[in-house]
Amino acid sequence: MKNILVTGGAGFIGSNFVRSLLAYEPELQIVTLDLLTYAGKLENLSDLPSPERHTFIQGDICDRTLVDRILSDHAIDTIVHFAAESHVDRSILGPMPFIQTNIVGTFTLLEAAKTAWAGKSSKFRFHHVSTDEVFGSLQPGDPAFNERTPYDPHSPYSASKAASDHLVRAYATTYGLPVTISNCSNNYGPYQFPEKLIPLMILNGITGKPLPVYGQGAQIRDWLHVVDHCEAIVRILRAGKTGETYCIGGDNQPTNLEIVRTICEILDRKVPRADGQPHESQITYVTDRPGHDFRYDIDISKISRELGWHPSRALQTGLEETVDWYLTHPAWVDSVLQKQDFSVWMDANYQERN
Numbered sequence: 597m598k599n600i601l602v603t604g605g606a607g608f609i610g611s612n613f614v615r616s617l618l619a620y621e622p623e624l625q626i627v628t629l630d631l632l633t634y635a636g637k638l639e640n641l642s643d644l645p646s647p648e649r650h651t652f653i654q655g656d657i658c659d660r661t662l663v664d665r666i667l668s669d670h671a672i673d674t675i676v677h678f679a680a681e682s683h684v685d686r687s688i689l690g691p692m693p694f695i696q697t698n699i700v701g702t703f704t705l706l707e708a709a710k711t712a713w714a715g716k717s718s719k720f721r722f723h724h725v726s727t728d729e730v731f732g733s734l735q736p737g738d739p740a741f742n743e744r745t746p747y748d749p750h751s752p753y754s755a756s757k758a759a760s761d762h763l764v765r766a767y768a769t770t771y772g773l774p775v776t777i778s779n780c781s782n783n784y785g786p787y788q789f790p791e792k793l794i795p796l797m798i799l800n801g802i803t804g805k806p807l808p809v810y811g812q813g814a815q816i817r818d819w820l821h822v823v824d825h826c827e828a829i830v831r832i833l834r835a836g837k838t839g840e841t842y843c844i845g846g847d848n849q850p851t852n853l854e855i856v857r858t859i860c861e862i863l864d865r866k867v868p869r870a871d872g873q874p875h876e877s878q879i880t881y882v883t884d885r886p887g888h889d890f891r892y893d894i895d896i897s898k899i900s901r902e903l904g905w906h907p908s909r910a911l912q913t914g915l916e917e918t919v920d921w922y923l924t925h926p927a928w929v930d931s932v933l934q935k936q937d938f939s940v941w942m943d944a945n946y947q948e949r950n
């Protein structure tokens with residue numbers, strides 16, 4: 597691994613990954629390809645260690661000519677593919693960009709990778725970053741998802757990610773492209789766009805806005821700190837077997853309401869409300885998400901056993917650090933909140949639920 601292309605590297609997980617990789621791999625050159633949609637921000641890449649080893653290119657993964665040129669000009673031997681439309685609620689309100697980027701974009705990258713690789717280097721790798729949501733929804737008592745769980749996606753987002761996973765496997769089976777896939781649970785941590793549960797609750801909590809809990813907040817997610825996810829991907833790149841899939845998760849099972857209450861309790865300590873009321877008083881129960889998956893739980897025994905990876909941050913510690921990060925980065929928060937698309941979308945989503 598010498599020259600790596602990171603797609604979606606200006607987004608939440610991608611930017612954390614670029615930062616981790618520059619720190620862990622002192623010889624590596626990194627190219628980030630990112631369209632800078634509403635979710636991508638150059639500011640996410642502003643504090644890189646060794647920035648001279650990083651090149652940013654704004655562009656679309658669906659642009660075959662551009663992707664071909666990058667693979668050739670930078671002698672890319674490794675692709676780590678994060679670029680995607682990533683938010684379930686947006687996929688319900690408008691699925692088209694999910695089909696285009698997540699399916700057509702992944703197909704375009706695979707075609708370009710196949711041409712660049714052309715069977716000539718055993719060192720080539722295409723790593724596809726996916727989600728546990730492709731496996732569907734668990735009921736109480738069901739066993740956790742693992743690498744052999746059948747696919748059963750429910751939202752346009754998870755269906756588009758499932759399609760992209762299948763394409764990646766097809767390119768491995770049919771053409772021998774050296775691929776790996778990871779299916780990870782919900783991430784949280786610095787630089788997450790505040791449409792997702794945890795940063796939305798932190799920022800609405802601080803600014804005195806309603807904390808919209810879908811349904812009764814009984815749904816369960818498995819939360820993983822983004823830096824732990826990035827370390828897992830680095831291990832897969834270093835020691836994972838081509839053709840293999842690895843499930844990644846945080847080994848915890850809080851309900852959404854428990855997560856929101858924990859964030860409220862942290863905010864009560866760090867930024868008490870002027871009126872002395874607890875932040876929990878801002879919780880508002882809103883109409884549930886259609887097709888809302890009830891529970892995700894992921895079995896990490898394969899990646900633990902084969903690659904020695906375990907999540908390193910306890911959820912409570914990770915949440916405290918994440919609240920601190922949002923409190924100490926007001927310029928980043930302001931620039932995200934000022935994006936016009938964000939306020940328009942938040943209004944549409946909120947109205948949909950009221």
Ligand code: NAD
Nearest residue numbers: 604606607608609631632633635636656657680682782783
């Ligand atoms: P994100 O929405 O924060 O970032 C996505 C990035 O992709 C943005 O920078 C955006 O500008 C870029 N992008 C979108 N369309 C593009 C296109 N056509 N061409 C080039 N760039 C484009 O997403 P994230 O939360 O960082 O997720 C990254 C990846 O990880 C996704 O593939 C997602 O499915 C997967 N994943 C996310 C989670 C999670 O909890 N966030 C969990 C498991 C897997």
Ligand code: TYD
Nearest residue numbers: 684782791792793794796808809810815852
């Ligand atoms: P989200 O962060 O959107 O991730 P995903 O849908 O990919 O799991 O949502 C996490 C959970 O939180 C999910 O069960 C939906 C719920 N949720 C709310 O209750 N309120 C909100 O405002 C949001 C954004 C999510």
